[in-house]
Amino acid sequence: MNKPLDIIFPNPPSGLAPEALDAARIPEHIAVIMDGNGRWAKKRALNRLKGHKAGIEAVRETIRCASDLGVRYLTIYSFSTENWKRPQEEVVGLMDLFAKTMLAEVDGLHEEHVRVKTIGDLSLLPEETREAFEEAWEKTKNNTGMTLVVAVNYGSRQEILRAVNRCAEEVAARTADGLAPKEFSAEDFERGLYTAGMPDPDLVIRTSGEVRLSNFLLWQVAYSEFVVTDVLWPDFDRYELLRCLLEFQGRDRRFGAVK
Template identity: 75%
Template sequence: MNKPLDYIFPNPPADLDPTRLDPAAVPEHVAVIMDGNGRWAKERGKNRLFGHKAGIDAVREIIRCASDVGVRYLTIYSFSSENWKRPQEEVIGLMNLFATTMLAEVDGLHEEHVRVMTIGRTDELPKKTRDAFAKAWEKTKDNDGMTLVVAVNYGGRVEMLDAMRSLMDEAHAAVRAGRAPEELTEESFARHLYTADIPDPDLLIRTSGEMRVSNFLLWQIAYSEFVCTDVLWPDFDRYELLRALLEFQGRDRRFGAVK
């Protein structure tokens, strides 16, 4: 973090003291299940796509704030492999929103030294959306700031199936070449996940009061700290992120050990 806390959090609520945040103990990787866009829109008499568009503003603010406080990896759950079951109008609208937003934001992200990457079966996305994410990766891949990981057409179970298929292909290739297959370990399996080069999340945030993981990073969140909030995603701002970070810093992480 190279910006002072009073710059990052200029107008905190009376019950929130940004100086309590320890810059040395900010989680390296924060993952977010962004939930509540539809309910936020319904409360205002609007359709779900209106809520998704409002949610983009929250995404923009959280990216900037997370980067400013020193988070190295921010993973956002944008579209699950099950979300194709939603009404076609909403799905098409989301895919167009992803494409237009990514193209509109990539220059600004690049200026902030943010690296943009995706996880999931992106080859199944519409070409316009796929190309937008590819352009963002190409432009930002050499950046050395925070890595923004967009989980799109992502499912934790599918990821593990894909990893196992990759492992099996590698083992068959080794046998055909007269070599012994690599031993199956947690480490060798993890190297075949979409997140092979990304540390596991330290903190998982879920908005809108729901208490489930929704097939998100099932392998990677084994020892993540969870923070769930009733705040709907479009209302999740830098101060809500600060609350989550402070709660995280108050946890005693034992990773199965006794202290």
């Protein structure tokens, strides 16, 4: 943990005790499905893009708090391969928002020693958006603090097919070279995933009360713990993250074994 709990959580709501958090059991990797921006906006008679903009502060708060707690990897689900089906005005606005936010935040992330990484197919993003993510990666790639993983134009089924195709290409190459067939291991397969080299998420948080994965990290979350909160993403803050962590620490993780 990088900071004392009373500094990270200076004004906890009544009934929420930061000191109950076990600093030795902070998840190494937290993945977040940030849901509810549209509903947050609708409740306030605003357009959906206003909800996405409001969610930026929740992203900042979550990154800052996770880093201070010593989380090593934080993955945020920003834009799925299915999100292209949304109204064009919303998609265009999101892409512009991604670019502007990444460029505005990268210096602060760099100062906090955060490393920015993306997972997903960036080739389909608008040039300005793609370049903003690439610039963030280039600037922070040697940082040794928390790794912020932004899932953008990401779909887990597509990722799995990508890994399968890589294995198939290796089989074809071996056959062409006259080599014996190879039995692939899980580790071989995982090298073809976007998340190669990263630990699987210990904890998956989904906001807005929805209970589904939405094509997110299907292979990687086989033994993750799930916490669902009814809080809409723009209202998610460090104290809601604390509640999720306390629930996580109350679980008995057996990984299929009997204890």
